[in-house]
Amino acid sequence: xxxxxxxxxxxxNGQDVSARPDQTILDVARENGINIPTLCHLDGLTDVGAxxxxxxxxxxxxxxxxxxxxRVEEGMEVTTESERLAKHRRTILELLFAERNHxxxxxxxxxxxxxxxxxxELGLTHVRLPYRNPELNVDASHERFTCDHNRCIxxxxxxxxxxxxxxAHVWDVMGRGADCKVITDLETPWGDKNSSCTxxxxxxxxCPTGALYEKGKVGIEKPKHPExxxxxxxxxxxx
Amino acid sequence: MSKLKVATxxxxxxxxxxxxxxxxxxxxxxxxEKIDIVYSPIVDRKDYPDEVDLALxxxxxxxxxxxxxxxxxxxxxxxxxxxxDCAITGNVPSMRNPIGPQAILDRAYIENATLQQQIPTVxxxxxxxxxxxxHEFVKVDLHLPGCPPSANTFYTVLTAxxxxxxxxxxxLTRFGA
Numbered sequence: 001x002x003x004x005x006x007x008x009x010x011x012x013n014g015q016d017v018s019a020r021p022d023q024t025i026l027d028v029a030r031e032n033g034i035n036i037p038t039l040c041h042l043d044g045l046t047d048v049g050a051x052x053x054x055x056x057x058x059x060x061x062x063x064x065x066x067x068x069x070x071r072v073e074e075g076m077e078v079t080t081e082s083e084r085l086a087k088h089r090r091t092i093l094e095l096l097f098a099e100r101n102h103x104x105x106x107x108x109x110x111x112x113x114x115x116x117x118x119x120x121e122l123g124l125t126h127v128r129l130p131y132r133n134p135e136l137n138v139d140a141s142h143e144r145f146t147c148d149h150n151r152c153i154x155x156x157x158x159x160x161x162x163x164x165x166x167x168a169h170v171w172d173v174m175g176r177g178a179d180c181k182v183i184t185d186l187e188t189p190w191g192d193k194n195s196s197c198t199x200x201x202x203x204x205x206x207c208p209t210g211a212l213y214e215k216g217k218v219g220i221e222k223p224k225h226p227e228x229x230x231x232x233x234x235x236x237x238x239x
Numbered sequence: 240m241s242k243l244k245v246a247t248x249x250x251x252x253x254x255x256x257x258x259x260x261x262x263x264x265x266x267x268x269x270x271x272e273k274i275d276i277v278y279s280p281i282v283d284r285k286d287y288p289d290e291v292d293l294a295l296x297x298x299x300x301x302x303x304x305x306x307x308x309x310x311x312x313x314x315x316x317x318x319x320x321x322x323x324d325c326a327i328t329g330n331v332p333s334m335r336n337p338i339g340p341q342a343i344l345d346r347a348y349i350e351n352a353t354l355q356q357q358i359p360t361v362x363x364x365x366x367x368x369x370x371x372x373x374h375e376f377v378k379v380d381l382h383l384p385g386c387p388p389s390a391n392t393f394y395t396v397l398t399a400x401x402x403x404x405x406x407x408x409x410x411l412t413r414f415g416a
Contacts, residue, residue, distance in 0.1 A: 103334060104415025105324055105386035111415070120413035125382035126327045126374055133336035133369065 010076040019072040026054055026067040029080060036080050037089060037118055040155035041068045042206055044229030046164060051155055053089055053118070056080050064088070090124050098129040099178075100136065101150040102209075108148075109210030112223045115153060116209075134178070141191030145204050145214055149181055152211035157226075158182060158203035165232065170197045182211075202228075243401065246278035246291045247322075248312055250298030250305045251332040251370060254280070255387040256323035257297060262390035270394075273401050289315055293400070295322040295383075299332045300371050304364030313377035318400075321379045324386040324414055326372060333370040340366040383408060385416040392416075 009018045012029055019028040024047065029036050039051040049066040056067045059077035067080070079085075096102075096115060104110050136149040156173060159182060163169040170190075174183050184190040190197060204212045206226045214222060249257060257280060263270070277288050287308075294316040300306050313319060324330035335343045344366070348358045373379060383396060392411045399406040 097328070101334070101337065102414075103328075103330060104413075105330055106334075107415065116414055120409050123409045125384055125408050126321065126372065126379070128374075130375065131329060131333065131336070131371075133333070135337035 008072045008074045008076075010072055010074070010078065012078045013080055021072065023072050024068055025056060025065070025070050025072060025076075025078055028072055029067065029078075034080055036067050037122065038068060039114060039118065039153065039208055040157065042157050042161075042226055042229060044165070044233050045157060045160045045206070048156060048160070051153070052092055055085060055088055057082060057085065086122065090122055093119050093122060093124050094127045094129050096153050097127045098131050100132070100134060100152065103150075107151060107210040108213045109151070113210060114208035132178070136181075139184075139190050140215075141189035142195075142197065142199075143191060143215075144199060145190065145201065145212060147182075147184070147190055148211055148213070150211075151209045152182060153209055154180055154182065155208060156182070157206040157208065158212060161202045161206045161229070165229065166198060166200050166202050168196055168198050168200075170195070171203060242273060242275045244277045244288065244290065244292045245274045246287065246294040246312070246316065247276065247280070248278070248287075248294060248296045248298075248308070249280045250296060250308065250326070250373070251301035252298030252323060252325040253331070254297070256295075256325075256385075257281070259385075259387035259390055260295070260322075260393050263394050264390070266390075266394050270397060270401075274397075287311055287315055291316045293318045293320065295320045296326050296373055297322045299325045299329045300367065300373055300376055301332050302364035302366050306367065306376060309373050309376050318380045319377070320381045320383055320396075321373050322383050323388055324384055327374070327382050327384050328414065329370045329372050330386060336369050340368060381406075381408070383412065384414045385412040386414075388412050388416065 006021055007018050008021055009016065012032065012034055015032065017028055017032050026036055026041065036056065037053045039053050041047055041054065047068040049069040052066055054067040055064040057079040058065055102115065104116055107113065139147040159171040159173060162171045170184050171182055173180060174187060175181055185196055188195065201214065204214055205224050205228065207224065247257060247260065276282050277291060278284050294312055296309065296312065296319065300309055321327045325332055344358045349356045385392060395411055396406045
């Protein structure tokens with residue numbers, strides 16, 4: 001098969017684009033300067049389609065598709081912006097805010113938070129759903145980092161970066177529904193003397209909110225740097 | 240044209256939104272040509288007026304008193320603005336929600352008090368079990384997030400409203416701003 005036949009052509013927002021068959025709609029859209037909002041996606045990590053913010057419409061299909069885990073198909077007609085999508089995306093953000101205790105004003109990530117900035121970008125000025133106000137703990141047992149479950153949106157970036165990039169798999173997810181939470185090891189304190197944490201801090205850098213942060217460094221003075229990931233992957237592939 | 244009757248209200252908040260409102264400084268004089276502040280913590284008037292054109296409400300609803308106030312305000316106000324994060328999300332006052340009001344009262348009046356350890360029951364309003372944003376009680380016409388919204392935000396929004404325009408809130412401010 002020649003290289004040319006491997007190229008898929010599709011339409012995104014009326015714009016003709018071409019893609020490799022292994023690309024997702026999100027990849028192709030961003031390559032072509034079309035922004036689709038995401039929270040759980042991070043360049044350099046496996047996609048899991050957890051947050052559903054990247055939902056898009058495909059012509060001829062009633063259901064919506066998460067762009068980060070949907071492969072391109074020949075002749076696809078994709079819409080990334082519509083009233084319906086905007087409504088769903090705002091509702092997703094509202095659900096995230098209502099689910100836990102996101103108090104932006106006193107959060108360590110205030111001004112450096114992807115949940116906060118996406119809300120502004122998508123025009124969310126209030127949450128119509130009642131807040132759940134769960135009682136959640138803060139694990140500050142680690143010598144360098146803190147985990148505040150009040151701010152966690154369960155994107156699982158920490159789980160993936162620890163397993164896929166660091167290779168330690170300290171983080172995982174336990175519980176179902178409202179009881180779902182990220183844990184270190186077998187739900188033992190992060191700073192436990194037998195912890196398998198390598199203290200690399202990758203999880204902290206990729207966390208989109210104030211759920212994971214470096215002690216003593218907050219907000220504006222400590223923006224996170226998830227951009228190290230694609231670079232790290234590139235360097236590893238080159239070896 | 241008669242001036243627009245404006246009220247500002249202070250429920251469960253820190254008054255920071257009011258401070259930021261006052262930070263409009265000399266622009267307040269310009270606004271004063273078009274609006275009259277008819278009720279406010281900085282105006283000596285005890286009861287909420289019967290007819291208010293625009294009300295800016297700071298703070299969450301945390302007590303039975305707040306709840307009665309916001310309902311009265313809504314009934315006598317044409318256009319109601321939720322001013323700042325406390326009014327919109329519950330913000331810092333709502334941080335007691337996971338543990339409940341009794342724990343807060345105990346900490347303030349029993350554990351940390353050296354003299355007269357007792358929880359006040361007269362003259363102070365009863366706390367609600369859960370602190371909630373004002374839109375859970377009444378219809379809100381405009382949400383103006385921020386902790387606090389900046390003086391520039393206030394000025395831009397108020398001048399836009401006075402000109403009969405709809406301000407783009409997300410271009411100006413956000414939660415925690």
